[in-house]
Amino acid sequence: MPESTSVTSRRNILFGAAAAVTTGGLLTACTSNEPSDKGDSSKAADQPVADDKKGKQVTIGFAGPQADHGWLNAINDNAEQRAKKYSDVTFEATEGSNDTAAQIGQVETLINKKVDVLVVLPADGKALTQVGLKAMRAGIPVVNLDRIFNTPQAYRCWVGGDNYGMGLSAGNYIGEKLKDKKNAKVIELAGIDNLELTKQRTQGFDDALKNYPNIKKVARQAADFTVESGQAKMAQLLQAQKNFDAMWNHDDDQGVGALRAIKQAGREGFLMVGGAGALSAMQAIQADDSVLKATVLYPPTMAASAIDLARALGQGKGISGMAEFEIPAHVTLFSAVVDKENVSKYLPTGFK
Numbered sequence: 001m002p003e004s005t006s007v008t009s010r011r012n013i014l015f016g017a018a019a020a021v022t023t024g025g026l027l028t029a030c031t032s033n034e035p036s037d038k039g040d041s042s043k044a045a046d047q048p049v050a051d052d053k054k055g056k057q058v059t060i061g062f063a064g065p066q067a068d069h070g071w072l073n074a075i076n077d078n079a080e081q082r083a084k085k086y087s088d089v090t091f092e093a094t095e096g097s098n099d100t101a102a103q104i105g106q107v108e109t110l111i112n113k114k115v116d117v118l119v120v121l122p123a124d125g126k127a128l129t130q131v132g133l134k135a136m137r138a139g140i141p142v143v144n145l146d147r148i149f150n151t152p153q154a155y156r157c158w159v160g161g162d163n164y165g166m167g168l169s170a171g172n173y174i175g176e177k178l179k180d181k182k183n184a185k186v187i188e189l190a191g192i193d194n195l196e197l198t199k200q201r202t203q204g205f206d207d208a209l210k211n212y213p214n215i216k217k218v219a220r221q222a223a224d225f226t227v228e229s230g231q232a233k234m235a236q237l238l239q240a241q242k243n244f245d246a247m248w249n250h251d252d253d254q255g256v257g258a259l260r261a262i263k264q265a266g267r268e269g270f271l272m273v274g275g276a277g278a279l280s281a282m283q284a285i286q287a288d289d290s291v292l293k294a295t296v297l298y299p300p301t302m303a304a305s306a307i308d309l310a311r312a313l314g315q316g317k318g319i320s321g322m323a324e325f326e327i328p329a330h331v332t333l334f335s336a337v338v339d340k341e342n343v344s345k346y347l348p349t350g351f352k
Contacts, residue, residue: 058117058314059090060307061110064145065123066098069225070253071276074300074351075121075145082304089311100127107131111138117310120155121145121303129154143310145303156313158330159306161298163200165335169296170201170248170273171208173337175215177271178245184215185244187237189230189258191251193222201250201275218244223254230254234261246271252278252295259284262291277338279350286343294339300351302333 060083067073076096083091092115094106103123108131110118118135122128125147132154135142144155152158178184188205191198202220209215219241223229230249237247238261249255252274262272274281274295281295312319312327319327338346 054088055311055315055317057088057090058311059092059113059115060310060314061107061113061115061118061140062091062093062120062307063103063107063110063118064094064096064121064303065103066096068098070278070351071298071300075303078300078303079119079307082307086307086311088315089307091307098123100124104128104131107135111135111140115140116314117141117143119143119145119303119306119310122147122149125149141310141313143306143313145306152329156329157309157327159302159309160332161302162332162335163197163298164204165332166250166275166296166298167201167204167206167248168208169204169335169337170275171205172211173273173294173296173339174246174248174271175208175212178215179212181245182214184212184246185218185241186215187218187241187244187247188220189234189237189247189249189254190220190222191225191254198222198250205248223251223257225251225254227253227257227260230257231261232257234258235265238262238265238267244270246273248273248275250275252276252281255281255292255295259290259292267291273337277346277350279347279352282338282343282347282350285338285340286347288340294337297334297336297338297346297349299333299349301349305331305333 062079064076065072067076080091080093083089092110092113094110097103097106100123107118107120107128111134118140120128120132120142129150132142132144132149136154136156141156142154144158146160148158148160149155174186188202190202206217209217219237221233221237223233234257247270249258249272255274268291270291271293272291274292275298277295277297277299281292284290284292285294309327318325
């Protein structure tokens with residue numbers, strides 16, 4: 001018996017030809033209506049949406065982890081506010097959970113509701129892979145946000161940040177600042193060491209420093225992405241290292257604690273580069289009254305881009321600026337460095 005048109009269409013959306021994209025900005029789906037005039041609190045939602053005509057109605061299910069970190073809260077806000085820009089999008093969001101079993105249950109609920117497209121930022125990519133596969137097999141295309149599933153079969157499109165690129169950008173920025181200094185010393189305040197993303201950020205940083213033979217990394221401590229851990233681990237680094245020229249901190253939330261430890265110790269004479277792009281970090285960079293001189297972005301605006309991609313998927317279209325009829329299979333965001341020269345541009349994207 002031949003497949004119905006709707007089933008065939010959905011299979012084409014799920015398994016059609018796709019490309020890979022690396023981008024430094026928001027994606028714009030070529031399926032948009034005019035943006036709403038209503039104001040909202042999301043700065044990412046202020047970015048332009050596509051200017052073509054309204055498409056068919058699409059229900060997007062969104063499932064993310066518990067927003068227990070500034071970046072994760074910004075992810076939720078970016079997704080919700082971006083969806084509000086489209087009168088042809090219905091947004092169905094789960095409560096969010098760091099418990100993998102609970103999040104699996106939430107995604108299954110969205111599958112049972114027969115949403116048109118799913119956007120999932122899994123608390124654990126490996127643990128959520130099976131439910132991603134379940135959605136795809138049910139004919140619901142999945143946009144896998146940031147933390148990647150174990151197999152591409154579990155998603156139609158992945159969009160996320162570049163952890164290796166973060167380290168690379170941080171290392172090259174510091175390298176350029178210290179390239180003329182003999183026997184320069186740097187230290188690293190990493191994130192949670194058992195996470196793959198932390199390993200990638202460190203690897204990128206180390207690879208960048210190889211381009212500067214005058215620079216040596218003399219110490220590294222792993223914190224836990226919290227203010228408290230940042231303060232405690234930074235205090236240990238300061239006690240062990242009496243002199244150094246620069247440091248890279250993987251996460252701006254733990255950087256708040258690191259700056260407290262630096263202030264308490266009365267230390268200066270080095271430059272600090274942060275990570276992720278928190279509003280507090282950008283404000284400190286703009287004020288230029290501390291050792292923090294730059295931060296490397298890991299943009300939560302990726303959630304807004306995920307909504308654009310999900311909407312395009314649901315409407316069976318590609319994205320503007322690309323010739324293909326389908327959306328890409330992979331979209332990797334660029335890890336830009338924000339310093340005093342360009343902070344005014346990026347300040348509206350900073351998250352609390």
